[in-house]
Amino acid sequence: MxxxxxxxxxxxxxxxxxxxxxxxxxxxxxxxxxxxxxxxxxxxxxxxxxxxxxxxxxxxxxxxxxxxxxxxxxxxxxxxRLDSTVIDIPDIQIDITARGESYGFELTERRVRTAVTAKERELAGEDGRVLCLTGLHLASGKPLAVEERLINLAAVPQAEAVDFSHMSPGHWLLEAVPWTQVENEISATEADAELTRRLGIEKGQACLVLDRRTWSGPERITTVRQTYDGTRYRLVAHFDTLRRSAPRP
Amino acid sequence: MxxxxxxxxxxxxxxxxxxxxxxxxxxxxxxxxxxxxxxxxxxxxxxxxxxxxxxxxxxxxxxxxxxxxxxxxxxxxxxxRLDSTVIDIPDIQIDITARGESYGFELTERRVRTAVTAKERELAGEDGRVLCLTGLHLASGKPLAVEERLINLAAVPQAEAVDFSHMSPGHWLLEAVPWTQVENEISATEADAELTRRLGIEKGQACLVLDRRTWSGPERITTVRQTYDGTRYRLVAHFDTLRRSAPRP
DNA sequence: CCAATGGATATGTCTATACATTATCAAAAA
DNA sequence: TTTTTGATAATGTATAGACATATCCATTGG
Structure with missing residues (x-):
């Protein structure tokens, strides 16, 4: 040799x-x-x-x-320039397991309905059918984030048959329906009565909110709002100019 | 023709x-x-x-x-993949003027001191000199964000002579000292007594926090925390997978 | 002194070709 | 049948050369 x-x-x-x-x-x-x-x-x-x-x-x-x-x-x-840098926004399930904590999802509410609100109509169009899911993401057994999700059943009909009672809808969608475009928005909000109850935090506490909308080609797939407990979890964004260039092996 | x-x-x-x-x-x-x-x-x-x-x-x-x-x-x-998308985090001054509001900066405190706290030493090293600036970013005359900034005077000695009383230090730095690396972190926090007073908002209100550290080559330039009024301003991040590709003219 | 002109030069684009690399597929051998 | 082998087809890398394009710079003309 x-x-x-x-x-x-x-x-x-x-x-x-x-x-x-x-x-x-x-x-x-x-x-x-x-x-x-x-x-x-x-x-x-x-x-x-x-x-x-x-x-x-x-x-x-x-x-x-x-x-x-x-x-x-x-x-x-x-x-x-200070704009256009790269940020990692991982799937919440992957993110939690990556930091060594156990991940769990708990479905709170599930409804199939015809689009009526503006948000629903933006997703599914007039008279489109929408799957509405509300649930809790758990890290090491404790509530970490509330998720409110709408899924366009015209684009993802197979979602109606899936049992999401203990499965993250986002994670399932990520693998089941490839998307081509995403829009995200990060904001902060004060915990209202419902968030207080569901996350088990104090009233008025600061929460990080991530709104996300995805498309598959011209078709809308899902709309989701994840609201994180601001003390236990920080939606940390870590970026670096030179990451714009190709990553090293 | x-x-x-x-x-x-x-x-x-x-x-x-x-x-x-x-x-x-x-x-x-x-x-x-x-x-x-x-x-x-x-x-x-x-x-x-x-x-x-x-x-x-x-x-x-x-x-x-x-x-x-x-x-x-x-x-x-x-x-x-859901991670590694592109996000715009513009300079706050540019961002405010871009949305048609008038921009202003008001210096609250200015001190030159030897690095003592962990944060200061991380920036300037043992016994390095640090310029500490605290100020307010104003949009249309109203307070929008509190800024707490440390500048490494070993790396940017000319900063000591600059009058920042009505000039955004970040904007000045962006043009005066080209950086090669940045790290950012986004989080949410509850407004404490000081934030309440300085931003003129209600106590306990949710604020979006942007922490940023910049380098020029191996040398640390600045460390800054900008805390935004969560109701009036949302640090909106708008991104899209295909933006990874070159932008259109 | 200033403006117009033109040559020099560095990058931008494109071609035609060559060989390297690697995964796939099918035929041959065990 | 299973495994091995080898041909094949696709991308990856690299070359030398050609012409296009933009712009800096010096020279010329007013």
Missing amino acids: TALSDPGKPALPLHVQIRRDLEDQIRSGVLMPGQKVAFEHELMTVYNCSRMTVNKAMSALSAAGLIERRKRAGTFVKLP | TALSDPGKPALPLHVQIRRDLEDQIRSGVLMPGQKVAFEHELMTVYNCSRMTVNKAMSALSAAGLIERRKRAGTFVKLP
Whole structure:
């Protein structure tokens, strides 16, 4: 067995290597925002490769928003903007189990009805049928979040036959019905009487609210509001500019 | 003047056109998650171009996470995951003016001190000097958010000379000191006595909290907590899977 | 002194080709 | 039947060259 290449380094493609090198220089501060990056023909000689290979690396960084390229002038590290960063909003069940707690779901109410409220009609249209589910997400046995969900039965007819009494509808939907678009909204609210009772928290406590609407193509799938106990759980968003670029292995 | 090409359509590059077409098909539901996308050689004949051009379009979509490519098998629309979506968290000043309200900042407290608390030491290190600013963001003259900020004077010495009495420190920093990394955290809290007084809201009201830490290369720049009035302002996050792909003009 | 012009240059796009890599499928061997 | 083997087909990577496009910069003309 001759070791032609280190098995730990499975011969990373050259354009990936170039991209990584530049990324590292930006991340470490060797290349600061506004500073000029080497020309393509310079990197060509450094890496001893063709311009297309350098171009592929640079184009990827440009698409990721890390650098800016101007004809004749050259390439520069981009001044980052504070908007458009990446955030993780995981499925609540996955999130809870990931932090080592046991997950449970408890269905409180289940109704099938014709769309009447504005919210329901936005989802299912005039006279569409809607599955209304209300339940509780439990972390280590304790209530963590209240969920109020509407499912468009025209788009997901098989949902009507599913027993959600101990299964997270969101988790089921995630696997059963692939979506193509999502809209989320994060807000804060004060716990009203009902939240107080259902989450077992004090009246008036701050809660984090996550509203989510999903589509599958042109069709609306579901609308959900998850209200979290603000003290026990924080909908933590952890992000980082360079994550816009491809993740490392 | 012969109209070789519509001036409204400035001859979009072919690989961009191909990417857009596929994006549109995914967005509209013509191509559903899991479904097979045409082979490269098929798109070659459709668009009458070389394989490299098709490959560029497909690679971009793959990098954006919209499709999955498997050798020999082909290309498929990816099943979306609920995490890692794109969110806009704009600078508060820009955000307020963008929604047509007038913006104002009012400095409440300004101190230069040696790092003593854990938070300060995390920013400036042992015995580092820190600029502590506390202020109020005003939208249309009314308090909207309280800001508590620490600036690492070792990294940003020029901040000590700046008059922040009516200027948002965050906005100044954004232009004065380019950063390379950010970490954010969103949480909810109940308004305590001080928040109640400073924001002019009722005691116990729910507030949205945004904690942010920025780096410039290996160096820490600033730590800030912005606490928003939960009723008047919602830190609204609006996102969409396909935004991972490049934005449209 | 300022404006217009044009050349030089770096990036953008595209082609045609080559070979590498890998998963699939079918035929051959056990 | 099960396993192995090998051909095949798809993507992945890389090349060299060509032309397009935008813009910086110096030279020229007013």
